[in-house]
Amino acid sequence: MSTVALTEENFESSVTESGITLVDWWAAWCGPCRMFGPVFEAASEKHTDITFGKIDTEDQQSLAAAAQISSIPTLMAFRDGVLVFSQAGALPAASLEQLIQAVRELDMDQVREEIAANQQA
Secondary structure, three states, X not given: OOOEEOOOOOHXXXXXXXXXXXXXXXXXXXXXXXXXXXXXXXXXXXXXXXXXXXXXXXXXXXXXXXXXXXXXXXXXXXXXXXXXXXXXXXXXHHHHHHHHHHHHHOOHHHHXXXXXXXXXX
Protein backbone atom coordinates (compact mmCIF):
# COMPACT_ATOMS: atom_id res chain seq x y z
CA MET A 1 0.00 0.00 0.00
CA SER A 2 1.32 3.43 -0.82
CA THR A 3 0.97 6.38 1.49
CA VAL A 4 -2.31 8.27 1.90
CA ALA A 5 -2.75 11.99 2.43
CA LEU A 6 -4.31 12.70 5.80
CA THR A 7 -6.38 15.81 6.42
CA GLU A 8 -8.70 17.18 9.08
CA GLU A 9 -11.49 15.25 7.36
CA ASN A 10 -9.90 11.77 7.54
CA PHE A 11 -7.24 11.98 10.28
CA GLU A 12 -9.34 10.81 13.22
CA SER A 13 -10.99 7.94 11.35
CA SER A 14 -7.59 6.80 10.09
CA VAL A 15 -5.79 6.74 13.44
CA THR A 16 -8.67 5.29 15.47
CA GLU A 17 -9.26 2.21 13.32
CA SER A 18 -7.90 -1.16 14.40
CA GLY A 19 -4.41 -2.03 13.29
CA ILE A 20 -1.32 0.12 12.87
CA THR A 21 -1.22 3.61 11.37
CA LEU A 22 2.05 5.48 10.92
CA VAL A 23 1.80 9.23 10.38
CA ASP A 24 4.54 11.37 8.84
CA TRP A 25 4.13 15.10 9.54
CA TRP A 26 6.11 16.96 6.86
CA ALA A 27 6.43 20.05 4.65
CA ALA A 28 7.80 20.51 1.13
CA TRP A 29 10.40 23.08 2.24
CA CYS A 30 11.85 20.76 4.93
CA GLY A 31 15.11 19.08 3.86
CA PRO A 32 15.00 16.26 6.45
CA CYS A 33 11.35 15.65 5.45
CA ARG A 34 12.39 15.21 1.81
CA MET A 35 15.12 12.77 2.90
CA PHE A 36 12.69 10.74 5.05
CA GLY A 37 9.91 10.66 2.42
CA PRO A 38 11.42 7.87 0.26
CA VAL A 39 12.22 5.80 3.39
CA PHE A 40 8.59 6.13 4.55
CA GLU A 41 7.27 5.33 1.05
CA ALA A 42 9.49 2.23 0.75
CA ALA A 43 8.26 0.96 4.13
CA SER A 44 4.66 1.48 2.98
CA GLU A 45 5.30 -0.77 -0.02
CA LYS A 46 6.88 -3.44 2.20
CA HIS A 47 4.29 -3.43 5.01
CA THR A 48 0.99 -3.54 3.14
CA ASP A 49 -0.99 -4.35 6.30
CA ILE A 50 -0.10 -0.98 7.85
CA THR A 51 -1.68 2.37 6.97
CA PHE A 52 0.99 4.96 6.13
CA GLY A 53 -0.35 8.50 6.23
CA LYS A 54 1.34 11.79 5.41
CA ILE A 55 0.22 15.17 6.69
CA ASP A 56 1.50 18.31 4.95
CA THR A 57 1.84 20.71 7.88
CA GLU A 58 1.63 23.72 5.54
CA ASP A 59 -1.69 22.56 4.09
CA GLN A 60 -3.08 21.24 7.39
CA GLN A 61 -1.91 23.94 9.82
CA SER A 62 -4.82 23.62 12.23
CA LEU A 63 -4.39 19.84 12.40
CA ALA A 64 -0.65 20.27 13.05
CA ALA A 65 -1.44 22.82 15.78
CA ALA A 66 -3.99 20.49 17.37
CA ALA A 67 -1.38 17.70 17.41
CA GLN A 68 1.18 20.13 18.89
CA ILE A 69 3.66 19.53 16.08
CA SER A 70 6.60 21.84 16.79
CA SER A 71 9.30 20.17 14.68
CA ILE A 72 9.21 18.27 11.41
CA PRO A 73 9.47 15.65 10.31
CA THR A 74 7.57 14.09 13.19
CA LEU A 75 6.60 10.43 13.08
CA MET A 76 3.65 9.10 15.05
CA ALA A 77 2.56 5.48 15.42
CA PHE A 78 -0.98 4.54 16.40
CA ARG A 79 -2.10 1.01 17.17
CA ASP A 80 -5.76 0.20 17.63
CA GLY A 81 -6.52 3.88 18.11
CA VAL A 82 -3.81 4.48 20.73
CA LEU A 83 -0.82 6.78 20.14
CA VAL A 84 2.13 4.55 21.03
CA PHE A 85 5.04 6.54 19.55
CA SER A 86 5.77 10.15 18.67
CA GLN A 87 9.18 11.54 17.81
CA ALA A 88 10.57 14.38 15.74
CA GLY A 89 13.40 13.71 13.32
CA ALA A 90 14.00 11.65 10.20
CA LEU A 91 14.63 7.97 10.84
CA PRO A 92 16.95 5.82 8.73
CA ALA A 93 15.31 2.80 7.11
CA ALA A 94 16.71 0.33 9.68
CA SER A 95 15.34 2.39 12.59
CA LEU A 96 11.92 2.63 10.94
CA GLU A 97 11.90 -1.15 10.54
CA GLN A 98 12.78 -1.55 14.24
CA LEU A 99 9.96 0.81 15.19
CA ILE A 100 7.45 -1.10 13.04
CA GLN A 101 8.53 -4.38 14.65
CA ALA A 102 8.26 -2.89 18.15
CA VAL A 103 4.76 -1.56 17.46
CA ARG A 104 3.71 -4.96 16.07
CA GLU A 105 4.97 -6.68 19.25
CA LEU A 106 3.16 -4.41 21.72
CA ASP A 107 0.76 -6.07 24.13
CA MET A 108 -2.12 -3.65 23.66
CA ASP A 109 -3.97 -4.91 26.76
CA GLN A 110 -0.93 -3.98 28.82
CA VAL A 111 -0.64 -0.60 27.04
CA ARG A 112 -4.29 0.20 27.84
CA GLU A 113 -3.79 -0.83 31.50
CA GLU A 114 -0.77 1.49 31.76
CA ILE A 115 -2.72 4.38 30.22
CA ALA A 116 -5.59 3.82 32.63
CA ALA A 117 -3.21 3.70 35.60
CA ASN A 118 -1.52 6.93 34.51
CA GLN A 119 -4.86 8.67 34.08
CA GLN A 120 -5.90 7.70 37.61
CA ALA A 121 -2.63 8.93 39.14
